[in-house]
Amino acid sequence: MNDISKYLELKDQMKTGDLLQWRSNSVIGALIRWKTDSTVNHSSLVLRLTEYEGLERRRFTTEALSNGTVLSLLSRRLEQFDGEVWWHPLIDSWNEKRQAIGEAALSLIGIPYDYQSIADQIFGKVSADAQSLFCSEYCFLAYGFKGQAPAPGDMIRLGIFKEGVKIL
Secondary structure, eight states, X not given: OOOOHHHHHHGGGOOTTOEEEEEEOSHHHXXXXXXXXXXXXXXXXXXXXXXXXXXXXXXXXXXXXXXXEEEEEHHHHHHHOSEEEEEEOBOGGGGGGHHHHHHHHHHTTXXXXXXXXHHHTTTSOEEOOTTSBOHHHHHHHHTTOOSEEOOGGGGGXXXXXXXXXXXX
């Protein structure tokens, strides 16, 4: 189990729509980083469900994984993750969009993983399409963007995030 003390220190500042950037120690993660010339290989969103947080003030993450788009407790995901994670808060001018981002993210839960687009990205960029989703494509659509789906390392170039903080 990982030391999540940095996350616990910062979790009260994390809000719906904030971006999480993941760097796994897996072979697949290394291949994605190599192909995309990036330091990260996975993206997900922070989601707060305030009605269900309780005294422990839970945070969730929504993400596209091999079994489709899912909702997970962020603390549990961090405890079990083999790698590093950075939290990128949304810039202040996007605060009023947080509810819409959360609603969009939840509306995409359960959609299958986009294996075809991952394969297609070997040869170039792909258009974002909600029929099936890979990680950064999922985040991109939840933010309300359209067009070419970014690779995980390209997410921070959208210009809507503050400087990242390493939480794991």
